[in-house]
Amino acid sequence: EAQVTQNPRYLITVTGKKLTVTCSQNMNHEYMSWYRQDPGLGLRQIYYSMNVEVTDKGDVPEGYKVSRKEKRNFPLILESPSPNQTSLYFCASSLSAQGASYEQYFGPGTRLTVT
Amino acid sequence: DQQVKQNSPSLSVQEGRISILNCDYTNSMFDYFLWYKKYPAEGPTFLISISSIKDKNEDGRFTVFLNKSAKHLSLHIVPSQPGDSAVYFCAASAYSGAGSYQLTFGKGTKLSVIP
Numbered sequence: 001e002a003q004v005t006q007n008p009r010y011l012i013t014v015t016g017k018k019l020t021v022t023c024s025q026n027m028n029h030e031y032m033s034w035y036r037q038d039p040g041l042g043l044r045q046i047y048y049s050m051n052v053e054v055t056d057k058g059d060v061p062e063g064y065k066v067s068r069k070e071k072r073n074f075p076l077i078l079e080s081p082s083p084n085q086t087s088l089y090f091c092a093s094s095l096s097a098q099g100a101s102y103e104q105y106f107g108p109g110t111r112l113t114v115t
Numbered sequence: 116d117q118q119v120k121q122n123s124p125s126l127s128v129q130e131g132r133i134s135i136l137n138c139d140y141t142n143s144m145f146d147y148f149l150w151y152k153k154y155p156a157e158g159p160t161f162l163i164s165i166s167s168i169k170d171k172n173e174d175g176r177f178t179v180f181l182n183k184s185a186k187h188l189s190l191h192i193v194p195s196q197p198g199d200s201a202v203y204f205c206a207a208s209a210y211s212g213a214g215s216y217q218l219t220f221g222k223g224t225k226l227s228v229i230p
Contacts, residue, residue, distance in 0.1 A: 033218070041222060042121075042220050042223050043159070045217065045218065092158075102216070104159075107158050
């Protein structure tokens with residue numbers, strides 16, 4: 001089954017404790033992306049990756065890191081989480097980032113709470 | 116500056132009637148537009164898209180219209196069904212340089228279809 005998986009689905013942590021949210025897709029997609037969803041703000045892009053070893057900042061990259069060492073995985077790293085990073089996070093992938101190939105498949109989401 | 120705007124946070128429609136969701140954009144470099152549907156506790160799912168060279172795209176009950184001169188697109192759902200009740204996100208893609216494309220989302224419109 002074609003899918004994007006994220007782990008963990010729920011996470012409560014404390015300020016400053018490094019964490020990683022994993023994302024994996026099994027569709028051989030080139031393009032992967034991370035979003036956060038906050039009430040009244042919709043979906044905002046954090047980072048994206050056009051292909052292996054190619055990453056770029058989205059609209060709200062501060063406080064986040066990513067890596068793309070393999071095509072299928074795109075982890076999101078919070079080196080020193082803060083309460084303003086409490087949010088619902090989505091990973092997504094698509095065949096490419098251009099035209100009709102841009103229909104993205106989203107993971108189920110990770111709800112992160114930073115106290 | 117919000118480049119993709121969905122000015123109606125919510126919309127209620129009677130079952131069987133037409134639902135019209137609107138989206139305005141400001142960036143004339145957007146060349147591809149997409150609509151996503153999101154149910155609670157799930158990731159967004161792709162619904163329908165349209166290239167900037169077209170003015171209409173239809174898929175079953177869903178039709179997207181694009182008016183480039185007005186920088187406006189709309190999603191029509193006919194007939195509306197209770198299962199269509201969800202949050203709908205409008206998204207737009209633009210080339211952001213160095214071979215990269217960026218996808219920008221609106222804040223979403225919550226559609227409620229009343230039986």
